[in-house]
Structure formats: C-alpha cells, structure tokens
Amino acid sequence: MTVLVTRPGSEGELLCQQLADEGIQAIHHPLIRIVHNPDSVDLSPLINSSDIIIAVSHHAVTAAQNILSKTSFIWPTSVLYLGVGQKSAHILSKACKQKVHYPQVSDSEHLLKLTELKNVENKSILILRGNGGRELIRDSLLDRGAQVSYCETYHREYIPINDHNTYQTWIDKNISKVVITSLEQLEYLYSITPDEYLAWLSTRQLFVPSQRIADRAQQLGFSNVTNTQSATNQILLAALQP
Incomplete structure (x- = not known):
C-alpha cells in the first residue's frame, strides 16, 4: 500500500514523513502551491x-x-x-x-x-x-x-501535471489511498486526469476532511471515500493506519 498525499507545502511533506515513520509508503505530489x-x-x-x-x-x-x-x-x-x-x-x-x-x-x-x-x-x-x-x-x-x-x-496556484507517465508511476507504486484536503484539489485532480486513468483513480480510497468534499467526490464517481472530519495531520495519520 502506498499513500498519495496532495496536501501542499511543508504540511504535506510532514504527513509523508509521519506515514514513513509508521512504515507506510507515501508520495508527496502537491496539486496547488500557496x-x-x-x-x-x-x-x-x-x-x-x-x-x-x-x-x-x-x-x-x-x-x-x-x-x-x-x-x-x-x-x-x-x-x-x-x-x-x-x-x-x-x-x-x-x-x-x-x-x-x-x-x-x-x-x-x-x-x-x-x-x-x-x-x-x-x-x-x-x-x-x-x-x-x-x-x-x-x-x-x-x-x-x-x-x-x-x-x-x-x-x-495550480500545479500542472505535464508528464502522463506520472499516472503510470502511481500505478506502479501501488497507490491505494489518496489524501485530498480541499475541494479545489479534488476538482483540479479530476479535471486534469486523462480519461484512460480516470477509472483507476476513481477506485482509489479517498481521504477528505469534510462531508461536502466527500459528497462531491462521490458525484464525480469515486467509489470509496472516507470523511475524516478534519484536515489535521494527526487525524489524517490515524485514519490512514492499516
């Protein structure tokens, strides 16, 4: 299992480090910059x-x-x-x-x-x-x-994914869980994902901090959405434990 963390900046990096400390593989790929x-x-x-x-x-x-x-x-x-x-x-x-x-x-x-x-x-x-x-x-x-x-x-500012090989790398790395901490990140990731990878992406387990984002993710076709009710790294880390 590998976790894809889209949270921007040092907070996203910290969550990846906290996951690694728990023996959980994680990839930090921010979708926006502040x-x-x-x-x-x-x-x-x-x-x-x-x-x-x-x-x-x-x-x-x-x-x-x-x-x-x-x-x-x-x-x-x-x-x-x-x-x-x-x-x-x-x-x-x-x-x-x-x-x-x-x-x-x-x-x-x-x-x-x-x-x-x-x-x-x-x-x-x-x-x-x-x-x-x-x-x-x-x-x-x-x-x-x-x-x-x-x-x-x-x-x-949105960060483009210019290399389509990025998605294949995520597949090869066995990404099974994705952390999305804002509606803007969710909408953006969905909008820029090529059609051939949407089916794969929509079957990943999505971790989001509010019911509003969870509802939108389900509308977009995500089949496995977990609402952590908080975007704090501590809560996210606990939810991501196997």
Whole structure:
C-alpha cells in the first residue's frame, strides 16, 4: 500500500514523513502551491475596524501574519476571533494571543452554527482567506445583518501535471489511498486526469476532511471515500493506519 498525499507545502511533506515513520509508503505530489500576497492590502486598519475576524484556513492566518510582521502591529483584544477549524483557530490564537472559537466539525456550515455568530446585526466582520472559495459564510452573515468584507492574504496556484507517465508511476507504486484536503484539489485532480486513468483513480480510497468534499467526490464517481472530519495531520495519520 502506498499513500498519495496532495496536501501542499511543508504540511504535506510532514504527513509523508509521519506515514514513513509508521512504515507506510507515501508520495508527496502537491496539486496547488500557496503564494503569500504581502502587497495586496493594508491589513492593519481592516483588523482594527472589525468586531469579528474569521480565518477560513491556517494559510490565511500565516499569510496575514507575514503582512503584519512588516510593522509593529498588535492584534486588538476587543475583537472576537473565530476559525473554521481547529488548525486555523490554533494558528490564529498564536498570532493574536487571544482565545479563538471554532466548531467541532471543521466546515463553514458548523462555523455558522456557533453561538458567537447568532447575533451579528450591524457587526463588522472581516474574513481572512485565499483567492476564490465559497461564499456561504459571507452570504449567511449578510443575511443576518452583518457588514462583511474579505481580505485575500494569499493565492492558490495550480500545479500542472505535464508528464502522463506520472499516472503510470502511481500505478506502479501501488497507490491505494489518496489524501485530498480541499475541494479545489479534488476538482483540479479530476479535471486534469486523462480519461484512460480516470477509472483507476476513481477506485482509489479517498481521504477528505469534510462531508461536502466527500459528497462531491462521490458525484464525480469515486467509489470509496472516507470523511475524516478534519484536515489535521494527526487525524489524517490515524485514519490512514492499516
């Protein structure tokens, strides 16, 4: 058994190393790269004028911190901080030195059920995120009477698979499990896979962090999908154990 890890950057590399430490073969093949966007916005006044700040990913927080590190900015104590998942909340808490609330299930739907977001009429809410993505949080909070703005602190760039031999290599390496940590990765991998390899790919066991991604994978024809309910490496590692 070999695991294909598509998670980008050092987190994907770390998961592969953790799998290797458990005697599980793994291949790291990221499908996107995270590019920080340091010159895109003057972030300090946006944060200081917000009542609530929501981080949709830990990448958004790390990139925001990179932007703010150029100044002596101190995160305000009067703001309510939230993260979509445990990982994003943990990274945001380290940055702002404040308590960060997050749902037990790491997705937008469960975030919106938090009591902290029940009464947000006339509240100013800043969402830290990358380029693109879902509009559910923004639209739902607007419906509740909040004033919502985005700050795109980073961009995702797709990494093409130019060599068709890549797929044959995966077959030869006996890839049986694939880790996909975002809907963008899933859609992209499916869209760029040549027709002759789609049947093989769709029979691999897919590990995804949310029900929304699991549902989409099944719509695309994946027959064996496991929802780990979290994208943290610790949870993924436990789910990937034989």
